[in-house]
Amino acid sequence: MTEEEKAVQVLQGRVKWFDPAKGFGFIVSESTIADILLHANVLRNFGQSSVADGAGITVRIQTTPRGVQAVEVLKIEPPEGVSVPLGDDAGGLSMDALLDLPMEPARVKWFDKSKGFGFANVFGRPEDVFIHVEVLRVSGLADLVSGEAVALRIVEGRRGRMAVQVLSWESALKDKV
Numbered sequence: 001m002t003e004e005e006k007a008v009q010v011l012q013g014r015v016k017w018f019d020p021a022k023g024f025g026f027i028v029s030e031s032t033i034a035d036i037l038l039h040a041n042v043l044r045n046f047g048q049s050s051v052a053d054g055a056g057i058t059v060r061i062q063t064t065p066r067g068v069q070a071v072e073v074l075k076i077e078p079p080e081g082v083s084v085p086l087g088d089d090a091g092g093l094s095m096d097a098l099l100d101l102p103m104e105p106a107r108v109k110w111f112d113k114s115k116g117f118g119f120a121n122v123f124g125r126p127e128d129v130f131i132h133v134e135v136l137r138v139s140g141l142a143d144l145v146s147g148e149a150v151a152l153r154i155v156e157g158r159r160g161r162m163a164v165q166v167l168s169w170e171s172a173l174k175d176k177v
Contacts, residue, residue: 011059011061013028013057015057034068037066048170058073113143130162144166
């Protein structure tokens, strides 16, 4: 193994915590004793502005004099053991049926984490799509930024269209390839 190959390794772990306001967080993994720094710029290069605590994450890491750091995010998975909180709005659809719904390209209109919800606009459609904070969490995200490009799986709820899954636009494109 060359020095460069030793320097950058692929590692799987879980997000210990991530704070978008601070611009960083940490990943824990059974492959290393030290926590791994996850900087907001590395996450943005993956196409996300946030990531949920407990989300599964695959990253390329590098050991520096200041510690172990993620240099590239390869994959993010929702936290384990969570399901989409839909109540009656799922129309009796199973999780498999929900995941078979098409991904629709959208842009975040606004999202307020403290209120627990926000809205997005699907390209070419006039109505808003409701996004609940718990749907974000089970999608592996912690927050959304106005204007952010996302891909949504949507159901028709009692009060209109609502997201059942939210992906960053970039990761939705990677999943299609």
